[in-house]
Amino acid sequence: MHILDDPCLSPRVLALLKKARRSPAMSPDRIRDLACAEAPDGSKAPVPDEAIEAMTRFEERYGGLWYPLLGSNGMEHGLDGEATICPSIDGWAFHGIIDGDQTWPVDVLLDERTVMTLAGQPRIINGSIAQRLEAHAQLAQVRAWPHVTLGIATEPGQEPAVAEVDLPPLDVEATGPADKWWSNDETAVHLKVHKWWGSEDIWVARCFAKRAESLTVTVESVRHAVTGGVWSDEDWCALCAHFRQPAQPCLPGAPTGLQATDR
Structure with a gap:
């Protein structure tokens, strides 16, 4: 179920997403057709089944989601027409989020932890996308x-x-x-x-x-x-x-x- 169709979210997340909008997400078949993996040396590698499953879950739940937090640039979610996984020190990851406030990409690990890489140094920020949303919702509640x-x-x-x-x-x-x-x-x-x-x-x-x-x-x-x-x-x-x-x-x-x- 896409998050914007879920009535069982916490009250603060529901409030955060009142200003959200949604664009079309990629279908599971399209993800499967486009799925590819880059090995540590940059060469192509077989795509693990769990990676396709993770990208599909992510797109079904969050694909096309956009919501504002601090500024006019919103938090954009989605594979955006790609389905490439890349290696990281924390495991396979894919590009899934653009943090509009920081104007910077956020990668998603296969277990939905989020990673931001700045100055060439990756750092796990959130334990899951659901936690990231709760954190943003809490900030929206108290920022004023x-x-x-x-x-x-x-x-x-x-x-x-x-x-x-x-x-x-x-x-x-x-x-x-x-x-x-x-x-x-x-x-x-x-x-x-x-x-x-x-x-x-x-x-x-x-x-x-x-x-x-x-x-x-x-x-x-x-x-x-x-x-x-x-x-x-x-x-x-x-x-x-x-x-x-x-x-x-x-x-x-x-x-x-x-x-x-x-x-």
């Missing part, structure tokens, strides 16, 4: 709340340690390997890898509070809970698309902060 964006640097390949006792409950459905959420009705925390190449990894910690007066407590809780790295200045808010002084709150209706020319 008062928030603060923090940065934390870790050793390459390491993620920050998190003492969850100081945070809202872990949002299991929205949490993946490098895209994690803790939330309740009043506060939310989003921890996501931002840069994973070079001499250190950079993670972004977004702190949300439904009421502006609660934001300071939320930020202090995050600073206490997230360890194993070095806090770094983060002056860009991707949610509001403007610069701020590091750790300065973004408040609905407030001035938009520093302009790009003021940096």
Whole structure:
């Protein structure tokens, strides 16, 4: 069943997909006819049956799906007339998603984990496409709340340690390997890898509070809970698309902060 035909989605995903649209998906026969595989050396290789099954499942469930999140460029899903699988360090993968906000492709592993490759370095971001949708839906729910964006640097390949006792409950459905959420009705925390190449990894910690007066407590809780790295200045808010002084709150209706020319 295509996701836009599924009435059993979570309320927040249903809300996220209210602005979605759908274009035609590839048929299973077309996928089978076009299926090909590239070996690690670039030569053609036999296509594993499980790869054809995975691409078919993906296209039946998500093919042609488009929805907006932060900007006007949406999240595009589909094989887009191709059915090629390529090797990666995490297994066979195919091109299945264009992240409109980052204007960059996202590969899909045969078990539906998602991989983004930047600066030649792949990183598993989501545990599944369903989890990715839940994470996006959670962000859509709280993006207009008062928030603060923090940065934390870790050793390459390491993620920050998190003492969850100081945070809202872990949002299991929205949490993946490098895209994690803790939330309740009043506060939310989003921890996501931002840069994973070079001499250190950079993670972004977004702190949300439904009421502006609660934001300071939320930020202090995050600073206490997230360890194993070095806090770094983060002056860009991707949610509001403007610069701020590091750790300065973004408040609905407030001035938009520093302009790009003021940096």
